[in-house]
Amino acid sequence: MHTVVERELELNLVLSPERSIPVPARLTYRTDDPYAVHITFHVGSDAPVGWTFARELLVEGVFRPCGHGDVRIWPTKIDARSVVCVALTSPDGDALLEAPSPVVSAWLERTLLAVPPGTESGRLGMDEALARLLTPTPADDLWLSEPRPSDESGEGEA
Secondary structure: OOOOEEEEOOOOOEEEEEEEEEEEEEEEEEEOOOOOOEEEEEOOOOOOOOEEEEHHHHHHHHOOOEOOOOEEEEEEEEEEEEEEEEEEEOOOOOEEEEEHHHHHHHHHHHHHHHHOOOOOOHOOOOOHHHHHHHHHOOOHHHHHOOOOOOOOOOOOOO
């Protein structure tokens, strides 16, 4: 059985140092995809915009700057409020978002209770899939016991 940990929240999309606009968003964590977190932004377009990145990146970003490339995360204070900044880069443009640290931390805590760090691989079902793949079937026994033609049949020799 898989668990989904979700949290609706409001982020601030930073347009300039003096101006930001609120953006409704949803944080989603699924135990059947244990290494990833998903953020869906409702930005007033026809379809929501979604980003997926490593849960470990968000966990680290709550405490210290981390990430490079498309996703960078760091903690800071703005007007005495603790926030987590998330900088996203894509071919369509860049976005800087601020999320309230207490909300993100509480949600992350729930994901860490659902799947503790270091136990993610056990949620992927790899061992069970590999065992099913390697388990002999009755057809395997038949295939292994049938005589096969040999390359040394002697046909075509003069």
